[in-house]
Amino acid sequence: MLKKFLVCWGIATFVGVVPAVADAPKHNVVLFVPDGLRPSIVTPETAPTFAEIRDKGVNFVNSHSLFPTFTMPNSSGMATGHYLGDTGVFGNVLYAGFIIRSETAARLAFIENDGIIGDIDNHFAGNFIDEETILHVAHRSGFNTAAIGKIGPTVVFDHTSRGGGESVIMDDATGTSAGIPLAPWVIDGLKAEGLPTEAPSRLTNKDHGDFKTPGTKDANIVQQGYFASALTNVVLPKFKADGKPFVVVFWSRDPDGTQHNQGDSFLRLEPGINGPTSMAAIRNADANLAMIRRTLDKLGLTETTNIIISSDHGFSTISKQSQTSGAAKQAYPNVPQSLLPPGFLAIDLAAALDMPLFDPDNGNAKVESGQHPADANGYIGEDANAPKVIVAANGGSDLIYIPSGDRALTQKTIDALLAQDYVSGIFVEDDLGSFAGTLPLSAVNLKGAAQMLRPSIVVNFKSFSTGCSVPTMCAVEVADTGLQQGQGMHGSFNRGDTANFMAAFGPDFKQGFIDEAPASNADIGKTIAAILGLLPESHGKLVGRPLAEAFPNGAMPQWERKTLTSEPSAAGLRTILNYQISGDTKYFDAAGFEGRTVGLHTDATMADKK
Template sequence: MTGPRPPADRVVLCVFDGLRPDFVTPERMPNLTRFAGQGTWFREARSVFPSMTRVATTAMATGAHPRVHGIVGNAFYFPQATRSHVLDLGRWDDVSLAVQATGGRFVTAEPMGDVLARASRRMAVVHTGSAGAAYLINPHARDNGHWTLSILGREHGGTPEAVDAMIARFGPLPPRRLPRFEETDYAERVFREHVLETLKPDVALIWFNEPDTAFHYRSLGSPETLEVLRTVDDAFGRIVTWVDAQPDADRYTVIAASDHGQITMRDALPLCDLLRGAGHVGRRGVERTLDGARFVMTGGNMGEIRILEGGAARRDAIARWLMAQSFTGMVFTRGGDGIAGEVPGTFSLSLVDLDHARAPDLVFVLRSDDGPDPFGNPGLGLMTECDVPVGGGMHGGLNRYELNTTLILRGAGLPAGVIDRRPSGIIDIAPTVLATLGLPPAATMTGRSLLDPAAESEAPRIYETGLGCFRQRLASAERNGSRILLHGGRVD
């Protein structure tokens, strides 16, 4: 006897890196807006913390928070793999170090690719982002007999034969130019003409690196960025048109999603120099070579600090110094009671589901607010000095416009033209994909299927703590035991 037929036979998942849902309008993205009217739009969907691409990618792939999947930053100190530098998961050589050091189990939660493989289902990925993100969306693709194309080239991923085959069929990989117009068009053609038409996998995923790149380097509202939005929207429109033309189109579920949002950076701080002036930086400071460093720090609009010399006393001193600065938005430390961290005034890493064994001693988020940028887009913040220009976009923190993601589903019995405002998240994507195909979630998944009509959410919970003049607040919601982070920041 066989069970009931699953809601769909195939899932097509299109990810727009960094796309804020308030940018999905008829003027900017007409195809995606039209698609939203055909499906259910989970308007209050959220990313995880840190709201960084490689962390969020792994959350999408595993349906789990960082406390479970173990990828705690785009870059983080991981001495199990190397003590010479901070591990940069955008680089394939660093990813390889981590994979080798962990015996192939760098991701500590079970990805949906593994669940699909056990059920003899196939997954194919076309990825235009970093080598690390292409790996993390289906970490064991080669072992599972799956297919992943990294548009960066054969030396940037674990399945170089896919690159060779696509060059043979579609010509040389496109040049790397800002914005990524050529990469978007090349990837969409490969996805539509090879993945969907030829491979016909059970789960087909395309990851557009735009509008994230344009947001970073061309700002959130410039004419060039608006052209990028139209380019990825046109690519999405061609994919949906292909699906709609299939004789079994009603057996396809299409998901449009983003991994995080972005806010505009109004200023950059020389945080390393400020820490040095306060007496916290040793001979080599926080440079890539860590010989003689007292601690290691990553940057952006948030970062981690790991103590190499001085133990808890140095951690506590740095945390107190950060909380005394006007530019600091939030500070987290390990342990505590699950709300407050070990250091008075800080939140616990467990409150934001970042309490993995690999988590750092200290996490800071620079200050942000909901004020308008020069183009009228809400969300302004600060960052440490990096290659993103002032006026460009950034993400990683807990501002609502960084956390709020695009998440729209069409098919699988979901109602059309509905805006669902229940808290949901990118952690719900993997269990939803599996449920759509009639498969159970992995045991490590903390997200829940969006097909479950009984998934009720509780009223938001507000947490507050601080030290002296420093006060910080975090809002989250619980849905069937799964935590969704809504927003957080400093309280004036």
């Protein structure tokens, strides 16, 4: 097929007309996202399918998750080719500034939820991300499209098409009133294959334990087995029969969900996320992709289908330790003595600002001494309905909103952050002016065309390694979460979180190619569009690049490594940012205060060459 395409091109060029690319046979794309898979853990033993695709196809060794390194932000980047400053998906938990859900009057929400994404879309006349997704443009360009897997990031790939008649959307909520409806042919196909029309739950994989109970020892086998069966037994055979090209996204919750919840390392930093339960989750995701590959083979689609693997972010083990936090010095009924409680940032900020703290996840109830916010989020100020400072807790970094834009309050908040040993790097809304010790949001592509409310401050938490030979493989980070020390988290600016697994194999990629140029999840969206000749509508300017050097005959781009350093705070703290730049596209390696972020270098020339 590729040959035929090239011949057509040659003739068209000869006669001096624009080649009819649209008439050439199109290839297919399967984007497989192993949520939270770290690149260095992939070997032929731990993950044979991922390793084979990486080693036979393109191995993107200089890969990047988008910061904040959370799932929803990175799904928006992959789906649109834009950075978060354009997509507005700054975290998994966002403060909207408007009432997202009328029944609960919630202005702050965890957005891995089809209904909540729909509600936010409705507020913005149908598309809160305001950039066209690859599935949406593919469908209107004549492709069959499907997104299957973890709730939240899955629907992002075609969140404006919620009727079931365009992209197939299957996730945790499939078959319930909270889910996206399935087209009749999908329902009939599931029934014919003896598969339920309602997605199974995560069963014991959901068990995260508590301060006296270790979390799960089980990977997400059953639920993902269902999604993989639906794709391979129903969706792909139909797409083959239709004879149309297709784009499929399979978002594997493993290893993420299991690495978060694993009970291998209860309250201990080792083995952390390197224990047997996490390894079983990696094998589970790998087995799902192996099943998809077998089906492509069986259907005769291997030669025409590109498989792109990109995890949304890396992962780290959780630390709950701090010497400076007042929150850690209080006693709580469900937090081990002297460890940081969920919501430590909100508690410490409220104390420093001398204002009351309210819990948006508990009916705006006041948080008294010896209590912590239920889900770590906090409203700070005298009036819970008009908070002065909002903490949207996300994990390895948190978002802080200061609706008034008051510079003095912002300075007091920054001073409180600079006083804590768990902080490593602060990014502040450009419009509020410059603050010693901090860098502007624009420095990390968080200020663009987004419709969603931008956070005033993004605060990154400290990370360190437990001393293994590859520090990113045993990274530990302070995380604002209900999970326990020793479980897993991401979201920080340490290289263990910003390094994601990226590989590609298929007719539109080189073989046996190690790509050392910087690559990111924003590039994934641009690369898929380029391969398939799709032209998504685009508004913002913060975009990735097609990874053209990985295409057959593609040339290596130019790029360079740089370091940006803030003015020092009164105590001498500087936010340092290591990044790379190729053309206009920036890639963010690591950021934070010196000595408090894994993989951070104070001099660009010292930067990790991997």
